Structures are given as C-alpha cells and as structure tokens.
Amino acid sequence: MxxxxxxxxxxxxxxxxCRKLNIKSTIxxxxxxxxxxxxNPQYIxxxxxxxxxxxxxxxxxWLTDVTEFHYxxxxxxxxxxxxxxxxxxxxxxxxxxIRDNNNNAxxxxxxxxxxxxxxxxxxxxxxxxxxxxxNRAFHAKLEAAGMTQSMSxxxxxxxxxxxxxxxxxxxxxxxxxxxxxxxxxxVEMIEKYIEYYNNRRLxxxxxxLTPMEKHEMYLKVA
Numbered sequence: 494m495x496x497x498x499x500x501x502x503x504x505x506x507x508x509x510x511c512r513k514l515n516i517k518s519t520i521x522x523x524x525x526x527x528x529x530x531x532x533n534p535q536y537i538x539x540x541x542x543x544x545x546x547x548x549x550x551x552x553x554x555w556l557t558d559v560t561e562f563h564y565x566x567x568x569x570x571x572x573x574x575x576x577x578x579x580x581x582x583x584x585x586x587x588x589x590x591i592r593d594n595n596n597n598a599x600x601x602x603x604x605x606x607x608x609x610x611x612x613x614x615x616x617x618x619x620x621x622x623x624x625x626x627x628n629r630a631f632h633a634k635l636e637a638a639g640m641t642q643s644m645s646x647x648x649x650x651x652x653x654x655x656x657x658x659x660x661x662x663x664x665x666x667x668x669x670x671x672x673x674x675x676x677x678x679x680v681e682m683i684e685k686y687i688e689y690y691n692n693r694r695l696x697x698x699x700x701x702l703t704p705m706e707k708h709e710m711y712l713k714v715a
Contacts, residue, residue, distance in 0.1 A: 494507075496695060496701065518665075534622065534624075534627035535627055535628055535629040535632075536627055536628070536629050536631075536632040536642075537622065537627060537644060538632075538642040538643055538644040539643065539644070540643060540644060540645060540646050540652055541617060541619075541641065541643035542554065542556075542617060542619040542643045542652070544651065544652060544654070546581055546654060546655050547581060547582075548580070548581040548582040549582070550582055550711060550715075551580055551582045551583055551585075551708055551711055551712075552580065552582075552611055552613075552614035552615075552616050553581070553582060553616055553617065554580070554581040554582070554616055554617045554619065555578050555579065555580055555581070555587060555607070555614075555616040555617070555618050555619065555640075556578070556579045556581060556619050556620070556653055556655055556656040557576070557577065557578045557579070557600070557603065557604075557618070557619070557620045557626075557656065558576075558577070558620065558621060558623075558653060558656045558657070558660070559574055559575065559576045559595055559599065559600065559623065559625075560574070560575050560660045560664075561573070561574050561575075561595070562574075562575065562668060562673075562679050562683070563673070564673035564674065564675060564676055564678065564679045565672060565673065565674055566674065566675070571593075571676065572593070573591055573592065573593055573676060573679060573680065573683075574591070574592055574593070574594065574595040574599055575589060575590075575591050575683055576589060576590045576591075576592075576599045576600050576602075576603040577589040577590075577603065577656075577659070577687075578603060578604070578607050579655060579656050579659055580616075580704075580708075581655060582707070582708075582711070583699065583704045583705070583707035583708040583711070584655070584659075584696060584698075584699065584704045584707070585691050585704035585705055585707075585708055586659070586687050586690065586691055586704070587607045587610070587611065588603055588604075588606040588607035588610060589603060589606075589683075589687060590602050590603045590606065591680055591683055591684075593676075596625070597624075597625050597628060597630070597631070599625070600623075600625035600626065600631065601625070601630075601631060601634065604631070604634060604635070604638075605634075608638050614638075614640075615638070615639035615640055616640055616641075617640070617641050617643055618635055618640045618641065618642050618643065619642075619643040619644070619645070619652075619653060620642075620643075620644055620645070620653065621644065621645045621650075621652075621653055622644050622645065622647065626642075626644065627644075659690075662690070663683075663686055663687075663690070666686070667682050667683075667686045668682070690704070691703065691704050691705050692704075692705050
C-alpha cells in the first residue's frame, strides 16, 4: 500500500477493514502433490541443503519442483505441469517451463534455461526425489554445469519448504476458487503471475523488496 499507492497503514487497520467488508484470505488446500517417485531411482543425493533456506548471494542455492494445474473443456478435466527453479537468496524464479506432460524433458529444459540465462552459476541444486531428479542423465547435466545435487528425504516436504511455499502463494492468489476453461487461459495466468511475483510482489523477508529488486541490489554492490 505504501510503495504503490502512497498509503501508510498498519496490519491491524487492514485486518479491521477486511473484517468489516467480510474479506477473507484463501484457505490453503491440502497438498496432494504430483511428484512421481522413481520405482528404481538411478541416483540418490544426500540432503546437503539440510533446511538451510538462506544464501549470502544469488545463484548459491537453487530449489526446484513440479506442480500441476487443472483446466476444463466442457466437463473434461485437463492438466498442465509447471516446473520452476527458485533462488534462495532473492526468492526469484530463475526459470520455468509449462508443459502438458510431467516427464524428463519438462525438468531438463527448465535446468537448461536456467543455465543458459546464468552461465556462471554453480549452485547447490536441491529437489525432492521425483523420477526426473533421480535420473542419472539429470545428475550428469548438473555435474557438467558444475552444480552439486541435494535431495529431500523421503516424505519430508519441508526439506523443500520455500519451493512448496511458492506453489502455495501462486495457487492461493491466482488459482484456488477459479475455474479455467482453456489451456491458453491457465498458461497466461501462470506466466503473468511469475512476472508479477518476480518484479512487483513485495516481500517483507526481503526488506519490502521484490525478488528482482533484491537481486539487482546485490549486483550493484558486488
């Protein structure tokens, strides 16, 4: 309110106004996830991240995951999958890919995009134990990029907490309570939200900055 509208107001006043107008926050849905564990994982990494969800510079620690969204054509339900990489320093979305299939190409292309846009980055790369991340070819891609792989423990979603948190923010603010009736509409929503999140959504834990403001401030003094 202060940054974008010049209105200086505290949380308690906002809460009173919301109660008076019967404005309520979106309730978080239970997380069923779309992670498909590998039956015979080719490579398992230790949980090197160990829930240390801070970094002292960009491109030191990246988290990744895949989530799904539904849209409807008539009564038929369809899915799209979003794969994204999040930086723990500035919480920006480093790269993302939206596809109709949750497969190796979805995750591999997300990594390729991140590497192309950040060629000098050699972060600790953390994920869950989904089948794409335990693929030996994916581990080889990380090694070729100079990255160290880390994985959550089995059934420990909190080990990848900030990534799960981003999914929750996106879905509460733009997805839950809505019915999308075309693929184009849900893809447009995701693309516009990630642009908004990176460049306009202020975060208190970043010092009331956007992820890209936090990122650019570091680059200016580095």
